[in-house]
Amino acid sequence: MNVSELGEFGLIDILSRMAYATRDREAAAWQKLVLGIGDDAAAWQGEAAIQLATTDALIQDIHFTLKTISWEELGWRALAANLSDIAAMGGLPRYALVSLALPGHTEVEDVVIFFRGMLDLAQQSGVAIIGGDTCSAPLVAINITVLGSAAQDDHLLTRSAARPGDQIAVTGYLGGGAAGLEILRQDIPTKPGVARKLKRAFTRPQPRVAEGQALAASGVKAAIDISDGLVADLRHICQASRVSARVETNRVPILPEVKASFADRALELALSGGEDYELLFTAESTIIDRVKDAISCPVTVIGEITEDETGKITLIGEKGQPLDLPRAGWEHFREGQPQP
Amino acid sequence: MNVSELGEFGLIDILSRMAYATRDREAAAWQKLVLGIGDDAAAWQGEAAIQLATTDALIQDIHFTLKTISWEELGWRALAANLSDIAAMGGLPRYALVSLALPGHTEVEDVVIFFRGMLDLAQQSGVAIIGGDTCSAPLVAINITVLGSAAQDDHLLTRSAARPGDQIAVTGYLGGGAAGLEILRQDIPTKPGVARKLKRAFTRPQPRVAEGQALAASGVKAAIDISDGLVADLRHICQASRVSARVETNRVPILPEVKASFADRALELALSGGEDYELLFTAESTIIDRVKDAISCPVTVIGEITEDETGKITLIGEKGQPLDLPRAGWEHFREGQPQP
Numbered sequence: 001m002n003v004s005e006l007g008e009f010g011l012i013d014i015l016s017r018m019a020y021a022t023r024d025r026e027a028a029a030w031q032k033l034v035l036g037i038g039d040d041a042a043a044w045q046g047e048a049a050i051q052l053a054t055t056d057a058l059i060q061d062i063h064f065t066l067k068t069i070s071w072e073e074l075g076w077r078a079l080a081a082n083l084s085d086i087a088a089m090g091g092l093p094r095y096a097l098v099s100l101a102l103p104g105h106t107e108v109e110d111v112v113i114f115f116r117g118m119l120d121l122a123q124q125s126g127v128a129i130i131g132g133d134t135c136s137a138p139l140v141a142i143n144i145t146v147l148g149s150a151a152q153d154d155h156l157l158t159r160s161a162a163r164p165g166d167q168i169a170v171t172g173y174l175g176g177g178a179a180g181l182e183i184l185r186q187d188i189p190t191k192p193g194v195a196r197k198l199k200r201a202f203t204r205p206q207p208r209v210a211e212g213q214a215l216a217a218s219g220v221k222a223a224i225d226i227s228d229g230l231v232a233d234l235r236h237i238c239q240a241s242r243v244s245a246r247v248e249t250n251r252v253p254i255l256p257e258v259k260a261s262f263a264d265r266a267l268e269l270a271l272s273g274g275e276d277y278e279l280l281f282t283a284e285s286t287i288i289d290r291v292k293d294a295i296s297c298p299v300t301v302i303g304e305i306t307e308d309e310t311g312k313i314t315l316i317g318e319k320g321q322p323l324d325l326p327r328a329g330w331e332h333f334r335e336g337q338p339q340p
Numbered sequence: 341m342n343v344s345e346l347g348e349f350g351l352i353d354i355l356s357r358m359a360y361a362t363r364d365r366e367a368a369a370w371q372k373l374v375l376g377i378g379d380d381a382a383a384w385q386g387e388a389a390i391q392l393a394t395t396d397a398l399i400q401d402i403h404f405t406l407k408t409i410s411w412e413e414l415g416w417r418a419l420a421a422n423l424s425d426i427a428a429m430g431g432l433p434r435y436a437l438v439s440l441a442l443p444g445h446t447e448v449e450d451v452v453i454f455f456r457g458m459l460d461l462a463q464q465s466g467v468a469i470i471g472g473d474t475c476s477a478p479l480v481a482i483n484i485t486v487l488g489s490a491a492q493d494d495h496l497l498t499r500s501a502a503r504p505g506d507q508i509a510v511t512g513y514l515g516g517g518a519a520g521l522e523i524l525r526q527d528i529p530t531k532p533g534v535a536r537k538l539k540r541a542f543t544r545p546q547p548r549v550a551e552g553q554a555l556a557a558s559g560v561k562a563a564i565d566i567s568d569g570l571v572a573d574l575r576h577i578c579q580a581s582r583v584s585a586r587v588e589t590n591r592v593p594i595l596p597e598v599k600a601s602f603a604d605r606a607l608e609l610a611l612s613g614g615e616d617y618e619l620l621f622t623a624e625s626t627i628i629d630r631v632k633d634a635i636s637c638p639v640t641v642i643g644e645i646t647e648d649e650t651g652k653i654t655l656i657g658e659k660g661q662p663l664d665l666p667r668a669g670w671e672h673f674r675e676g677q678p679q680p
Binding site for chain 1: 382428475
């Protein structure tokens with residue numbers, strides 16, 4: 001059956017039942033919920049802590065194509081991008097609202113699978129999906145809003161708090177998301193296990209929610225998640241903080257599988273590929289040491305913040321020589337960017 | 341200049357400056373704001389009252405066409421639909437997040453005019469636009485999320501609180517929105533002043549925010565806003581409350597200009613046209629009397645809630661005869677519905 005045969009209200013009925021079936025009585029989000037899907041607005045018991053909100057659109061054939069990602073992966077990934085934004089503030093994600101524009105010929109089963117992928121990550125993250133909108137459209141357009149609260153006594157990680165002398169660090173490994181996308185788009189010779197791991201880095205990114213909270217608890221003040229690309233996102237921090245940055249490219253933690261399969265393009269994927277959803281942050285070295293003790297994923301220092309107010313990113317090569325960045329990070333409306 | 345020449349970050353810069361320029365230091369939303377547009381998430385000081393959230397998509401050539409609505413009106417209307425949802429809960433709207441997907445050839449000036457229309461209504465309503473997303477797309481897709489809080493000591497208006505014996509009432513007059521849309525779509529002979537008023541009912545609806553709060557303060561428990569159409573939205577209340585309804589159609593407050601210009605189609609427009617954003621609510625007659633004293637807009641009783649749990653809507657004609665409804669309210673994915 002497709003969604004035009006089922007109709008809007010039939011579809012909402014199925015999705016709201018699915019959301020309630022994942023209800024977790026232990027999770028604060030569900031405990032405080034007053035009204036979920038089905039009224040003019042969702043409602044929950046408020047709290048005095050600082051509240052957070054972020055929203056993101058995913059448009060078919062701009063952000064994704066159904067040729068390279070399954071409906072289930074799309075559901076996971078759509079929510080992951082928003083949870084990553086809450087993680088980059090050091091926050092606790094709580095609620096999600098999901099707006100779903102679909103062609104009438106979309107199979108109901110595909111929408112159910114999409115929603116299952118999203119609910120998988122929601123459940124794992126203690127997030128309740130409490131509202132949304134469904135409508136018809138000539139293409140798939142997804143918009144997700146995630147609401148959260150500050151975990152650490154109203155202490156947030158912001159883009160504008162980097163200071164000269166701060167070390168620049170990242171969680172995890174980079175390049176996997178962009179490499180996975182390339183493998184999904186075209187046949188690139190890789191070992192089967194490697195291809196599977198890299199594709200998964202793109203299709204099922206793990207937002208660093210617990211790590212973001214640990215950064216805030218450790219005293220970090222400046223952070224962003226790497227969605228546009230390491231250099232582009234570092235530039236966002238530098239511009240907001242009115243500082244510059246110096247990155248030693250040989251310290252950038254490239255995912256070993258990316259190094260093995262992409263040889264001389266591995267650094268480019270790690271620097272400007274985006275899609276990794278790791279956290280990029282800056283702090284004094286003593287605080288970085290505290291972070292390393294607090295979280296189990298790798299934390300790698302890749303450079304330092306400098307005084308120049310112009311937001312310049314200087315890349316240093318293996319032998320100390322300055323490097324040019326092959327291409328900038330993702331920016332919408334710009335032509336000549338790679339297709340999804 | 342079009343948006344692909346300006347680029348995503350240039351556009352965000354313009355829109356965020358516009359949002360901050362409307363900053364109202366008297367408004368609670370702005371006073372509690374910690375971080376607006378420009379970081380990974382917006383942040384504000386929370387509060388213990390019940391919190392509300394609603395989200396809505398507007399897709400080009402499904403919900404609207406730029407042939408019948410200007411960019412400025414589109415901005416106003418997009419926000420109005422969401423504020424109306426908060427009004428239907430008896431809530432205070434506070435914050436909005438605006439997700440804007442646009443073709444690269446869209447003129448920057450049009451986007452600015454769109455945002456000005458939206459900020460006009462935001463300012464008038466004490467709402468701060470604190471975040472969003474911009475991206476490219478083959479068509480215009482707008483998604484707005486509005487956050488609010490319960491105005492009346494955690495007392496909300498819900499769809500599920502109608503009880504047998506309740507009177508059914510509406511604010512204002514009906515049919516204007518749908519009539520205005522018809523005039524915008526095709527040449528319908530009307531007096532110039534009348535055409536202007538009806539078009540405006542469609543393009544610049546006034547969400548009943550103060551009225552929704554007054555309903556809650558007066559003891560009303562059940563309400564919805566009329567976006568899909570009076571009968572369709574009354575059915576939502578009846579189904580959620582497991583009751584039925586009896587509507588005396590000669591009591592339905594049809595906008596006089598609709599009666600004058602649409603003759604025998606006026607009742608149909610008022611019953612199933614939608615787009616009016618008036619409030620439909622049910623309560624005992626003593627509470628309805630209290631509402632009439634509390635708000636200055638017309639409040640009209642149009643029928644009563646009955647015991648049948650099946651959610652049936654019975655329409656009664658002028659001479660007491662049962663009437664058939666010419667067509668149902670709006671439902672997405674259904675074929676054969678009127679074009680925007």
